[in-house]
Amino acid sequence: MSGLYARESRSVSTMAHLRFFPLAVTGGSGAYLTGDDGRRLLDFAASWGAASLGHAHPAVRAAVDRALSDQAGASYLSMANDICVLLAERLLALVPGRARGRVWFGHSGSDANETVARMVVAATGRPRILAFRGAYHGGTVGSMAVSGHPAQQGLRAAGLTLVPYPDSFAAGSPEAAMQQALAELERLFATEVPPHEVAAFFVEPIQSDGGMLVPPSGYFAAVEALCRKNGILIISDEVKVGLGRTGRFNAFGQAGFEPDIVVFGKGLGGGLPISAVVGPEALMNHSSAFSLQTVHGNPVCAAAALAVLDTIERENLVENADRTGQVLHEALTGLASKYAIIGDVRGRGLALGVELVNDRSTRKPARREAALAVFRAFELGLVLYYVGVESNVLELTPPLTLTEEEARQGVAILDRALGEVTQGLVDHKVLDGFSGW
Numbered sequence: 001m002s003g004l005y006a007r008e009s010r011s012v013s014t015m016a017h018l019r020f021f022p023l024a025v026t027g028g029s030g031a032y033l034t035g036d037d038g039r040r041l042l043d044f045a046a047s048w049g050a051a052s053l054g055h056a057h058p059a060v061r062a063a064v065d066r067a068l069s070d071q072a073g074a075s076y077l078s079m080a081n082d083i084c085v086l087l088a089e090r091l092l093a094l095v096p097g098r099a100r101g102r103v104w105f106g107h108s109g110s111d112a113n114e115t116v117a118r119m120v121v122a123a124t125g126r127p128r129i130l131a132f133r134g135a136y137h138g139g140t141v142g143s144m145a146v147s148g149h150p151a152q153q154g155l156r157a158a159g160l161t162l163v164p165y166p167d168s169f170a171a172g173s174p175e176a177a178m179q180q181a182l183a184e185l186e187r188l189f190a191t192e193v194p195p196h197e198v199a200a201f202f203v204e205p206i207q208s209d210g211g212m213l214v215p216p217s218g219y220f221a222a223v224e225a226l227c228r229k230n231g232i233l234i235i236s237d238e239v240k241v242g243l244g245r246t247g248r249f250n251a252f253g254q255a256g257f258e259p260d261i262v263v264f265g266k267g268l269g270g271g272l273p274i275s276a277v278v279g280p281e282a283l284m285n286h287s288s289a290f291s292l293q294t295v296h297g298n299p300v301c302a303a304a305a306l307a308v309l310d311t312i313e314r315e316n317l318v319e320n321a322d323r324t325g326q327v328l329h330e331a332l333t334g335l336a337s338k339y340a341i342i343g344d345v346r347g348r349g350l351a352l353g354v355e356l357v358n359d360r361s362t363r364k365p366a367r368r369e370a371a372l373a374v375f376r377a378f379e380l381g382l383v384l385y386y387v388g389v390e391s392n393v394l395e396l397t398p399p400l401t402l403t404e405e406e407a408r409q410g411v412a413i414l415d416r417a418l419g420e421v422t423q424g425l426v427d428h429k430v431l432d433g434f435s436g437w
């Protein structure tokens with residue numbers, strides 16, 4: 001364990017730790033992090049997707065410097081600032097007509113989803129909310145309340161009903177997954193959940209922390225029809241897979257539905273804390289002083305977000321995510337022909353998952369092997385984490401700036417790590433103290 005990591009253990013709380021290996025960093029540039037031991041590590045996680053432009057991107061640095069050099073306050077609570085207005089106008093132009101009303105700014109996906117959960121109930125008078133089993137919508141009380149991930153210890157909202165997200169790998173086919181998931185939703189509407197009491201449905205276009213689950217084609221179109229029929233608002237949580245990561249700017253478009261409310265976060269700030277909720281004016285202006293924190297809408301983070309949106313456009317990063325994502329997907333599929341432990345490779349663009357199983361026919365989750373593979377990859381110079389309700393899905397969410405060469409380099413490291421794990425060459429003891437989820 002490095003000196004810096006040991007020093008952290010004597011100074012920083014573990015309450016926010018989601019640790020898979022003892023990485024301590026002192027810097028980074030592009031798709032690389034600099035370890036405190038001087039190593040350069042290829043970052044296939046991008047800090048859970050937040051470093052959308054990689055590290056130390058000059059556009060973000062310049063934008064933040066300009067905003068700080070003539071600082072228009074530190075909050076939009078009690079005064080408007082030009083940068084937030086400009087960012088709001090940009091985001092309104094990026095969402096479908098249904099959602100094109102007003103923009104709320106926050107710090108994180110959690111406070112954004114918490115705000116939406118409160119807003120839809122307050123504005124519609126409907127007491128119920130739908131979300132998916134395995135969904136991660138945040139780490140605050142109000143966002144955990146509408147989440148369904150088993151790793152969360154928070155209380156679920158009284159009006160929350162969790163429904164199954166279609167898992168094509170677990171069900172054996174997309175058709176079976178879609179049929180099962182729709183049947184359960186329709187059963188709930190017919191028995192336990194009166195649809196006219198449901199205010200909104202929280203949707204991840206790809207369920208990331210739940211295992212990078214890609215919905216079957218047609219599933220969300222069917223869900224949207226059910227929602228429209230019953231006046232249920234659809235919320236697209238684009239916090240992790242939005243902003244071009246899937247190879248299209250908005251992930252909901254590929255998933256085949258048009259949301260009423262869109263939630264952005266993580267990569268929006270390029271590593272700085274900012275989130276946004278974009279929705280219809282009637283909802284977004286249903287009240288004043290409804291959801292506020294002191295430095296919400298600060299111009300510095302908003303400037304970073306504008307730089308991110310500008311850079312995504314200027315550097316064609318949506319196309320890069322599509323193209324480099326295909327290279328990565330194909331390379332990972334190549335690994336699957338080599339390692340029986342890889343049960344499934346799935347995802348879109350640069351939102352990819354590799355599900356590890358001990359047996360392809362039973363699909364028994366290979367939790368320990370996932371943890372060992374991630375640990376060994378770290379030792380070999382690649383940073384990636386695992387997700388999934390069984391913690392057996394390697395998650396790849398690299399910076400949108402990733403090059404094809406970097407993609408191949410990362411897969412070569414993962415290849416070696418999986419080889420050593422499957423040959424029993426990685427001592428299980430390395431996982432002591434790294435409990436992950």
Ligand SMILES: Cc1ncc(COP(=O)(O)O)c(/C=N/[C@@H]2CCCCNC2=O)c1O
Pocket residue numbers: 018048108109110111113136137138139204208209237238239240241265266
């Ligand atoms: C789809 C989706 N919506 C909202 C959130 C919450 O965002 P914040 O962690 O910025 O509050 C997240 C956060 N996801 C977690 C962050 C904690 C570590 C585990 N991995 C994640 O990506 C998310 O994936």
